[in-house]
Amino acid sequence: MVCIVGTFLFGWDLGGQKVVYASWRSGDRRWPYLCQFWVGIPAWPALVQTAFDQPLGDGFMRPPSLARTGNDAPHELDMWHQQYHSRFEMGTVFTMIAGLLNILVIFDAAAGPVGSSPLSSPPQPSGKKRKGSRGDTTDEDAVPEPRGPGQAVGEDAKT
Numbered sequence: 001m002v003c004i005v006g007t008f009l010f011g012w013d014l015g016g017q018k019v020v021y022a023s024w025r026s027g028d029r030r031w032p033y034l035c036q037f038w039v040g041i042p043a044w045p046a047l048v049q050t051a052f053d054q055p056l057g058d059g060f061m062r063p064p065s066l067a068r069t070g071n072d073a074p075h076e077l078d079m080w081h082q083q084y085h086s087r088f089e090m091g092t093v094f095t096m097i098a099g100l101l102n103i104l105v106i107f108d109a110a111a112g113p114v115g116s117s118p119l120s121s122p123p124q125p126s127g128k129k130r131k132g133s134r135g136d137t138t139d140e141d142a143v144p145e146p147r148g149p150g151q152a153v154g155e156d157a158k159t
């Protein structure tokens with residue numbers, strides 16, 4: 001959990017806390033959010049922000065405005081790219097990796113590692129006789145009979 005959330009928060013901070021947002025508008029489809037979503041609760045406020053027209057809180061994880069103030073004026077997403085340069089993209093990649101790693105953790109918790117088989121029970125005794133080192137036949141899984149008090153080691157337990 002520490003590694004996944006740490007990777008997510010590092011990427012989020014690297015991109016100026018602007019890289020995690022959900023947007024399905026024309027011209028700004030945020031496909032990376034489909035990976036970021038799987039981090040869990042840290043990424044879910046972005047979904048809440050898309051449900052409202054006005055940003056909630058202080059605009060925490062809100063999508064950028066695509067409105068332009070003039071003909072050649074950049075919109076807010078362009079300004080984020082200009083301000084953070086490649087850190088915006090690297091932050092997006094780090095947050096996506098955190099979400100994809102969490103999917104692997106979910107699968108591992110649900111089904112275990114790939115290619116593993118369930119634990120099998122120990123082999124049952126076959127009851128077959130085998131030749132001992134001195135040529136006599138012994139039972140492979142023979143358990144010695146309990147001795148009574150005063151009975152010698154070689155004496156039969158049933159006498």
